[in-house]
Amino acid sequence: MEFLRTSQMSCAMYHLPAGALDMQAPHLEDEIYIVIGGLARLRMGDGEREVRPGMVLFVSATTEHSFFDIEKDLTLLAIFGPAPLFLEAMREGSTC
Numbered sequence: 001m002e003f004l005r006t007s008q009m010s011c012a013m014y015h016l017p018a019g020a021l022d023m024q025a026p027h028l029e030d031e032i033y034i035v036i037g038g039l040a041r042l043r044m045g046d047g048e049r050e051v052r053p054g055m056v057l058f059v060s061a062t063t064e065h066s067f068f069d070i071e072k073d074l075t076l077l078a079i080f081g082p083a084p085l086f087l088e089a090m091r092e093g094s095t096c
Contacts (some may be wrong), residue, residue, distance in 0.1 A: 001013050002048065007071070009081040012080075015076075016073070016074040024066060026030060026065070027061060029061055031078060031080050032078070033079075037072070037073065037074070038051070038072045039074070040067045040068055040074045041069045043065060043067075057095030
């Protein structure tokens, strides 16, 4: 659920229940996840890492990534920069 959007960033809460499949595709924006709660693993490119509350995770633009082995409901603050709509407007040659 997105709650902030400016021309340079957007912020959203991302929730995945225990056992869920994360079906996201690579983004055109850099992304930071702040782990609010839960326990899972994150696959980024060829690597994997544990995900637990308090962690800050960076995923660079176009990097394949997904959360898996979600043992406890996962709640993340996701911060994108620049905001996806702003990038789309720039690609189309319009202004925000």
